[in-house]
Amino acid sequence: MSVAVGALAASESKRLFRSPLAWIVLALGEGFMAVFFMLLVVRYLENEAALRASGVTNAVLVPYFTAANLGMLLVAPLLTMNAIAGERRDGTLRFLYSTPLGALDIVGGKLGGVLGLAGAYVLLVVMMPATLFWGTPLDAGVYAANVLGLALFTLMHVSLGLMCSALTRQPVAAALVALVVSLSLWLLDWAVRLDPAASHVGAYATLARLRGFSLGLVNSGDIAWFVLASLLFLALTALLVDADRSLT
Amino acid sequence: MSGREDHRDDVLLAARGLGRRFGHRMALADVDITLHRGEVLGFLGLNGAGKSTTMQILAGALVADTGTVEVCGHDLARHGRAARRALGYLPQTPPLYDDMLVDEYLALCARLHGVPRRELAAAVGHARRRCGLDEVGARLIRHLSRGYQQRVGIAQAIIHDPAVLILDEPTNGLDPAQIRDVRTLIGALATERAVMVSTHVLGEIRLLATRIAILHQGRIVHDADNRASGGRVRVRFAHPPPPAALRGLAGVHAAEPLADGGFVIDLDDGAAARAAFADAASAAGWGLVELTSDYDALEHLFMRLTAGRAA
Numbered sequence: 001m002s003v004a005v006g007a008l009a010a011s012e013s014k015r016l017f018r019s020p021l022a023w024i025v026l027a028l029g030e031g032f033m034a035v036f037f038m039l040l041v042v043r044y045l046e047n048e049a050a051l052r053a054s055g056v057t058n059a060v061l062v063p064y065f066t067a068a069n070l071g072m073l074l075v076a077p078l079l080t081m082n083a084i085a086g087e088r089r090d091g092t093l094r095f096l097y098s099t100p101l102g103a104l105d106i107v108g109g110k111l112g113g114v115l116g117l118a119g120a121y122v123l124l125v126v127m128m129p130a131t132l133f134w135g136t137p138l139d140a141g142v143y144a145a146n147v148l149g150l151a152l153f154t155l156m157h158v159s160l161g162l163m164c165s166a167l168t169r170q171p172v173a174a175a176l177v178a179l180v181v182s183l184s185l186w187l188l189d190w191a192v193r194l195d196p197a198a199s200h201v202g203a204y205a206t207l208a209r210l211r212g213f214s215l216g217l218v219n220s221g222d223i224a225w226f227v228l229a230s231l232l233f234l235a236l237t238a239l240l241v242d243a244d245r246s247l248t
Numbered sequence: 249m250s251g252r253e254d255h256r257d258d259v260l261l262a263a264r265g266l267g268r269r270f271g272h273r274m275a276l277a278d279v280d281i282t283l284h285r286g287e288v289l290g291f292l293g294l295n296g297a298g299k300s301t302t303m304q305i306l307a308g309a310l311v312a313d314t315g316t317v318e319v320c321g322h323d324l325a326r327h328g329r330a331a332r333r334a335l336g337y338l339p340q341t342p343p344l345y346d347d348m349l350v351d352e353y354l355a356l357c358a359r360l361h362g363v364p365r366r367e368l369a370a371a372v373g374h375a376r377r378r379c380g381l382d383e384v385g386a387r388l389i390r391h392l393s394r395g396y397q398q399r400v401g402i403a404q405a406i407i408h409d410p411a412v413l414i415l416d417e418p419t420n421g422l423d424p425a426q427i428r429d430v431r432t433l434i435g436a437l438a439t440e441r442a443v444m445v446s447t448h449v450l451g452e453i454r455l456l457a458t459r460i461a462i463l464h465q466g467r468i469v470h471d472a473d474n475r476a477s478g479g480r481v482r483v484r485f486a487h488p489p490p491p492a493a494l495r496g497l498a499g500v501h502a503a504e505p506l507a508d509g510g511f512v513i514d515l516d517d518g519a520a521a522r523a524a525f526a527d528a529a530s531a532a533g534w535g536l537v538e539l540t541s542d543y544d545a546l547e548h549l550f551m552r553l554t555a556g557r558a559a
Contacts, residue, residue, distance in 0.1 A: 003359065003362075003365075004359055004360050004361075004362060007356055007359035007360060008356075008359075008360065011345075011348070011352075011356045014352075015345060015347055015348065018347050019347070078498070091339065091343060092343045092344070093339070094304065094309045094339060094343065095309070095343030096308070096360070096406075097309040097310075097356075098304075098307040098308050098309040098332060098335065098337040098339075099360040099361055100329040100330075100332045100333060100360070100361060100362060101360060102328070102329070143530065174287050189477060200518045245309070245310060245311045246310075246311040248446065
């Protein structure tokens with residue numbers, strides 16, 4: 001079945017690249033990141049004396065990747081909203097059910113397809129700060145940790161987006177639900193700041209989980225958390241897809 | 249249900265006791281369907297009778313609450329992949345990705361059904377040719393007319409050369425010439441396969457199907473060979489007798505006078521019964537001038553079975 005899953009993923013990715021929405025999202029996302037990157041570099045150059053102590057890595061790279069993660073939080077729901085909800089609305093999901101693909105195959109194909117486009121977005125985003133390597137000493141370890149953090153964050157949010165897309169037949173509703181859930185997970189960190197007693201809640205905050213990566217500390221616990229959260233969302237997506245065969 | 253004991257070994261699809269509820273509404277109950285190789289089953293019913301639900305269940309796109317479906321010996325619930333690989337399904341609305349090229353879409357469908365890469369081009373070419381899509385292979389599906397989109401839908405159903413074809417209103421949106429082409433295609437496909445076709449056009453089913461099943465309010469109310477209605481004939485005489493005289497002839501079950509002076513007669517099935525009737529009419533001196541099959545028989549049967557019980 002891996003061949004069929006690959007075919008579904010390739011087709012999904014190709015169709016996404018053809019849709020104007022995907023290009024608009026990518027263009028706006030890259031545009032936003034480019035402007036932000038330029039502002040960070042300009043700020044550093046204008047305040048070099050004050051910022052030299054923390055270095056380019058901390059003054060440019062870390063805030064840049066924090067913004068990149070925040071950008072992905074907004075981009076992922078837009079890239080995933082049609083993946084299953086759109087197919088359900090158009091009646092093509094039922095066609096997929098009539099093929100030899102199982103629910104996991106369908107989810108795998110969809111994940112692969114969206115990751116194709118999200119991967120292109122991430123690649124462009126991480127290439128931008130890499131240009132600093134030509135002009136200044138940059139901490140390659142911190143850079144690599146941030147790239148890994150963004151990749152894991154992307155995987156988790158694409159998985160979450162797919163799950164939300166499997167909940168409904170309205171893509172816009174799917175995007176909104178995904179956005180609310182991912183923003184809530186991001187903002188859980190603020191709850192801890194407001195009330196230290198809520199530290200058990202803070203363990204689920206994506207922002208807190210990203211903190212280690214942004215400092216260049218690759219913690220296996222954080223990696224496992226992102227991977228397990230992604231697997232959980234994907235498993236729930238497969239269950240929702242499978243249930244759809246019985247319920248609709 | 250089919251009564252075709254002689255083809256028992258050639259059963260390609262067997263559904264037993266299918267039942268399905270949507271909320272409190274019973275959509276299907278105790279539906280049995282058997283499809284044999286070489287058979288075209290015409291599946292009729294009023295809107296909302298449960299035809300599409302039945303076909304979705306048979307195609308594996310919907311799970312039944314009760315009952316079993318076996319396709320080429322594979323249980324659809326337990327060995328779904330193998331069973332679905334042997335199935336081609338065209339839903340009521342063709343399942344098209346309108347942002348794809350026709351060839352691209354057909355290649356995807358072939359891959360999803362497990363056609364090996366080396367056979368891909370041949371499979372796409374074959375399906376395209378059979379469905380008259382050669383000229384539009386490089387066009388975007390959204391730019392095709394409704395008729396061509398329907399043909400693409402049929403092509404995706406046959407791309408992997410399935411043993412069982414389930415076609416939900418395949419002639420929907422086609423013009424008369426295209427309908428004739430699809431009828432010819434289905435007839436050709438059925439020689440080595442089993443085909444199940446639903447439609448609202450009774451004349452189409454009469455010409456196409458070898459067997460007819462009528463579904464009403466979620467239950468099969470008729471399942472018989474298409475020729476079963478062949479015993480109903482229209483006759484016209486130079487000297488029309490009273491209906492009672494016709495009813496008195498051997499092999500005649502009923503005789504209804506028509507407004508145009510002819511009669512509709514329910515005869516025993518078969519050529520022998522018709523010959524005997526012609527001989528008897530001649531011997532009585534009624535001057536038989538016309539004896540034809542009653543092409544409205546199916547409509548008559550359908551209306552009788554579904555009359556007054558609208559779904």
